[in-house]
Amino acid sequence: MDIPKQPLLPDEFPGAVWYGDEEIEAALRIIKNQSPFRYYGPHCNFEVAQLESEFGRFLSSKPGANWPEQSALHVTAVNSGTGALEVALDALGVGCGDEVLVQGFMWISSISAIIRSRAIPVLVDSDDTLNMAPEAIRALITPRTKVIMPVPMLGGCARMGAIMDVVRDINKERREQGLPPVRVLEDCAQALGAHAYGAPGAVVPAGAADVYRVGTFGDIGIFSLQINKNISAGEGGMIATRDPELHRRIEALHNAGYAKDSATPTNWYGDTPLGWGHGRRMSELQGAVARAQLRKLDAILANMRKSHQRFEEHVRRLGMTPRARADADNPGDTGYYCLFRLPPGPTDDAEKIARGRAVANALAPFGLHPWFLHDFEVHVYYNIKPLMEKWPVNNGCPWKCPHNAFHTVYGYERGTLQHLDEALVTTLGINVPSRLTREQEDAIIAVLEYVYKTVIR
Numbered sequence: 001m002d003i004p005k006q007p008l009l010p011d012e013f014p015g016a017v018w019y020g021d022e023e024i025e026a027a028l029r030i031i032k033n034q035s036p037f038r039y040y041g042p043h044c045n046f047e048v049a050q051l052e053s054e055f056g057r058f059l060s061s062k063p064g065a066n067w068p069e070q071s072a073l074h075v076t077a078v079n080s081g082t083g084a085l086e087v088a089l090d091a092l093g094v095g096c097g098d099e100v101l102v103q104g105f106m107w108i109s110s111i112s113a114i115i116r117s118r119a120i121p122v123l124v125d126s127d128d129t130l131n132m133a134p135e136a137i138r139a140l141i142t143p144r145t146k147v148i149m150p151v152p153m154l155g156g157c158a159r160m161g162a163i164m165d166v167v168r169d170i171n172k173e174r175r176e177q178g179l180p181p182v183r184v185l186e187d188c189a190q191a192l193g194a195h196a197y198g199a200p201g202a203v204v205p206a207g208a209a210d211v212y213r214v215g216t217f218g219d220i221g222i223f224s225l226q227i228n229k230n231i232s233a234g235e236g237g238m239i240a241t242r243d244p245e246l247h248r249r250i251e252a253l254h255n256a257g258y259a260k261d262s263a264t265p266t267n268w269y270g271d272t273p274l275g276w277g278h279g280r281r282m283s284e285l286q287g288a289v290a291r292a293q294l295r296k297l298d299a300i301l302a303n304m305r306k307s308h309q310r311f312e313e314h315v316r317r318l319g320m321t322p323r324a325r326a327d328a329d330n331p332g333d334t335g336y337y338c339l340f341r342l343p344p345g346p347t348d349d350a351e352k353i354a355r356g357r358a359v360a361n362a363l364a365p366f367g368l369h370p371w372f373l374h375d376f377e378v379h380v381y382y383n384i385k386p387l388m389e390k391w392p393v394n395n396g397c398p399w400k401c402p403h404n405a406f407h408t409v410y411g412y413e414r415g416t417l418q419h420l421d422e423a424l425v426t427t428l429g430i431n432v433p434s435r436l437t438r439e440q441e442d443a444i445i446a447v448l449e450y451v452y453k454t455v456i457r
């Protein structure tokens, strides 16, 4: 097979490559109105506020159905996914002396937000979805556990229903022991629009067991609108919760730390101080562009899911194992990335790594944007040097804080997470762009077949 002169796959930034007249009109609207700030301006259209309300309706929509008129979700827009995590952890009261359970396959921000909150990250192993394994949670719970953070990676859901069942059981026992409940913060930066099955609510079920968008199962769900995400405003983040009191805290903390408790606060930032603000407001430019993008999201997801289905079927036909889906129906994962496990081969660790790299090197010249997960940058806990070496924020926190002396029992070197570690050295993935023609899909399938026959088998 000849290496093509042009890459087979277009560069893919799912939301950004769908930019068109709607996004241009949205940006111009703000500039013409001379009102880029969300709370006031000469002709402020309150785009960010409208985005928050529409985002809640989107997250409440069932597969294939229109957005409902009302949503029980409260949404706050912020200026990045990292900011969303930091504000959410603050709203949940995370600080010195707390432990936050987080999976080892994530993005560095999931960890940095915990460290910046002066809390200690505790790594949880993964299952065959490569996300947090529900059965790995219980053994890691201590009286200090404050939050559990699943991170649905590359568009693939964790078994959220099972995770929430475990958490509700744990919280029932904690109530009997007089301990505060463990809360769930879903970092869905990479999985906006995915669906999973289960009952939401960490303390008591907030709804019946059914199909929900991810990010609506836990106490808080966050999303990112950075350019690699399913929709994009260049930068941006969203925070969703069902809990009105948490929403009050999030809304205040993302701004200047003041809650808006009255319908007509004296100040634009609110009247009741309740903490120190993060200054994470979203601009009207981002809000208007994100509104245009949100209307395209289900179409983007439908395309990715369709192409992903074909690649996944082919991977299976070749005798390899696609990454397990938490919920294959309904319609489940977003399809953003097609991950597959190599067939049984070398047993030696160095040979597994050499084989994974050889497969990635063979796929790369065709422009499939492959990743061998072991080398997937700071998505992998043991590739994060500041974590492995326990780098502090200023003045030694969180590691030197006397409230965190227990951290010495936790390490972050490779070997900490048995199941994930094995998956990382045996799994590769290719990007699934959201605008593939049937011919492009066929060409990619041919490359997978060629690399399988020449390098893998």
Ligand SMILES: Cc1ncc(COP(=O)(O)O)c(C=O)c1O
Residues within 6 Å of the ligand: 080, 081, 082, 083, 106, 107, 109, 110, 151, 187, 188, 189, 190, 224, 225, 226, 235, 236, 237
């Ligand atoms: C899982 C995860 N969490 C958090 C973030 C942070 O989002 P942002 O880049 O918008 O700060 C990202 C972004 O890549 C991510 O993938």
